[in-house]
Amino acid sequence: MPEIRSTPTPPSTGGRLVYAVGDVHGYAAALKALLADIARDAEASRPAETPLLVFVGDYVDRGPDSRGVIDLILETEASGRFEVVALKGNHEDALLRFLEEPAYASSWIGNWGETTIISYGIVPPEPHDTAACERAQARFAAAFPEGHRAFLGRLALQQTVGDYLFVHAGVRPGVALDAQIPRDLMWIRYDFLECADDFGKVVVHGHTPSAGRPEIKANRINIDTGVYFTGLLTAVRLEGETRRFIQAGV
Ligand SMILES: [Mn+2]
Numbered sequence: 001m002p003e004i005r006s007t008p009t010p011p012s013t014g015g016r017l018v019y020a021v022g023d024v025h026g027y028a029a030a031l032k033a034l035l036a037d038i039a040r041d042a043e044a045s046r047p048a049e050t051p052l053l054v055f056v057g058d059y060v061d062r063g064p065d066s067r068g069v070i071d072l073i074l075e076t077e078a079s080g081r082f083e084v085v086a087l088k089g090n091h092e093d094a095l096l097r098f099l100e101e102p103a104y105a106s107s108w109i110g111n112w113g114e115t116t117i118i119s120y121g122i123v124p125p126e127p128h129d130t131a132a133c134e135r136a137q138a139r140f141a142a143a144f145p146e147g148h149r150a151f152l153g154r155l156a157l158q159q160t161v162g163d164y165l166f167v168h169a170g171v172r173p174g175v176a177l178d179a180q181i182p183r184d185l186m187w188i189r190y191d192f193l194e195c196a197d198d199f200g201k202v203v204v205h206g207h208t209p210s211a212g213r214p215e216i217k218a219n220r221i222n223i224d225t226g227v228y229f230t231g232l233l234t235a236v237r238l239e240g241e242t243r244r245f246i247q248a249g250v
Contacts, residue, residue, distance in 0.1 A: 010241040011162070011163035011164060011201075011202045011241070012162050012163055012240050012241045013161050013162040013163070013164060013238045013239060013240060014161070014162035014163075014240075015048075015162075015239075015240050016047070016049055016051075016052060016161055016162070016239070017042065017045055017047040017049070017051040017052070017237075017238075017239045018051065018052045018053075018054065018161050018164070018237075018238045018239070019038050019041075019042070019051065019052070019053050019054070019082075019235050019236070019237050019238075019246075020053075020054040020055075020056055020166055020204050020223060020235060020236050020238070021034065021035075021038075021053070021054070021055045021056065021223070021233070021234075021235045022056060022206045022214075022223035022224045022225060022227075022233060022234045022235065023056065023057065023058035023089065023206040023207065023209070023224040023226075023227065024055070024058065024059050024063070024069050024227065024233060025058055025059070025060070025061060025062040025063045025066075025091070025227055025228050026059075026060060026061060026062055026063025026064055026065050026066040026068075026069055026115055026116070026119065026228075027063040027064075027065070027069070027227045027228070027233060027250055028063075028064075028065035028068030028069045028071075028072055029065070029250065030227055030231075030232075030233040030248050030249060030250045031069055031072050031233060031248075032072060033248035033249070034233050034235055034246065034247070034248035035072065035076060037246050037248060038053070038235060038237075038246060039081060041237065041246065042081065042082070045239070047239075050080075050081075050082065050083050051081075051082050051083070052082065052083050052085065052159075052161060053076065053082035053083065053084050053085070054084075054085045054086075054087065054159055054166045054204075055073060055084070055085070055086045055087060056087050056089070056166060056167070056168050056204070056205060056206040056207075056223065056224075057086070057087040057088055057089025057090075057091070057092060057155070057168035057186070057206065057207075058089035058090070058091045058092070058168065058206060058207065058224075059073065059086075059089070059091070059092065060091050060092065060095055060116045061091045061094075061095075061112045061113060061115060061116050062112075062115060062228040063115065063227070063228055064115060064119065065119050066115065066116040066119045066120075067116075067119040067120050067148075068119065070148050070151055073086055073151070074147060074148075074151060085156055085159045085166070086151070086155050086156065087155060087156050087157065087158070087159065087166060087167065087168050088152075088155035088156065088157055088168060088182075088186060089168040089169075089186060089206070089207065090168065090169065090186045090187045090207070091112065092152055092155055093186050093187075094108060094112060094113075095108075095113070095116065095152065096152055098113060098137060098140075099140075099141050099144060099149070099152075102134040102137045102138065103134075104137075105130075105133035105134050105136065105137035106127055106128070106129075106130045106133040106134075109124060109125065109127050109133050109136065110127030110128070114127075117136060117140050120140060120143055120144060121143060122136055122139050122140045122143060123136075124136065157182055157185045157186070158177075158180070158185060160201065161238075163201055163202055164201055164202050164203075164204055164238065165177060165199070165200075165201035165202070165203050165204070166203075166204045166205070167180075167185045167203060167204075167205050168185060168186050168205065168206060168207055169184070169185060169186055169187050169188045169189065169192070169205060169206070169207035169208070170184070170185070170188040170189070170192030170193065170203060170205050170207065170220070171184065171185065171188070171192060171199055171203055172184040172188060172191065172192070173191060173192065173195040173197055173199070174197075176200075177199065177200055177201060186207075187207075188207075189207070189208050192220075193208060193222075195219075196217070196218070196219065197219065198218075198219055199219055199220070202218075202219060202220060202221065203219065203220040203221070204220070204221045204223065204236060204238075205220060205221070205222055205223070205224075206222065206223055206224035207224055208222065208224060209224045209225065209226030209229070209230075210222045210224060210225060210226070211225070211226055211229075211230055212225050212226070212230040212232050213225060213234075214234050214236065214245055221236060221243075223235065223236050223245075225247070227250065231249050231250040232247050232248075232249055232250075233247065233248050233249075233250075234246070234247050235247075
């Protein structure tokens with residue numbers, strides 16, 4: 001019997017115009033430039049339906065203006081030009097923990113949070129000074145805007161559009177997409193990255209930087225181009241079966 005092979009259908013959004021923005025990490029100026037390009041592109045594309053704009057998470061830490069990044073996402077949402085879906089990255093997961101847990105302050109400030117607390121007007125303490133870190137945590141929690149707290153509270157873990165699944169980090173191979181746990185969606189790396197299996201959807205993700213250019217595989221698209229060391233922030237534009245990348249520099 002000859003083997004019957006069907007031609008694989010390219011993944012599609014089902015027609016919808018979708019943009020997904022990679023890990024921003026405090027680079028508000030790059031995000032502003034990228035969003036301006038996306039807005040121009042969306043206008044020129046004349047989509048039948050409001051375009052979807054997905055942010056794959058990791059808005060804060062590393063770069064100089066975490067606060068400005070969240071403000072920009074909230075402004076974009078308020079403009080009504082896009083349906084905005086903001087996903088939760090592991091850095092937002094950690095920031096939420098810092099807001100609740102003084103005992104986590106020293107470790108978070110020492111590893112990740114210093115530039116973030118500075119962007120909210122708090123002078124960073126010496127990370128090894130536990131008491132000073134706990135005082136900074138209390139000041140930060142008091143200064144943290146209500147609108148930003150609400151934003152962190154409503155971040156999504158995943159979004160599906162047609163043949164695409166958008167997540168921050170990835171999915172656990174061998175586990176059904178509807179049975180994935182939040183920790184994997186926000187934190188997984190190599191078990192996901194090294195897996196060539198068909199996950200059932202093409203996974204659009206960030207989290208593990210691919211230096212300067214997006215990484216395109218049959219089963220996933222990595223749009224984290226490591227803005228904090230490459231200076232390049234990347235978005236993917238998907239419409240029907242078409243796929244294109246848009247980049248902005250720091
Ligand atoms: Mn991440």
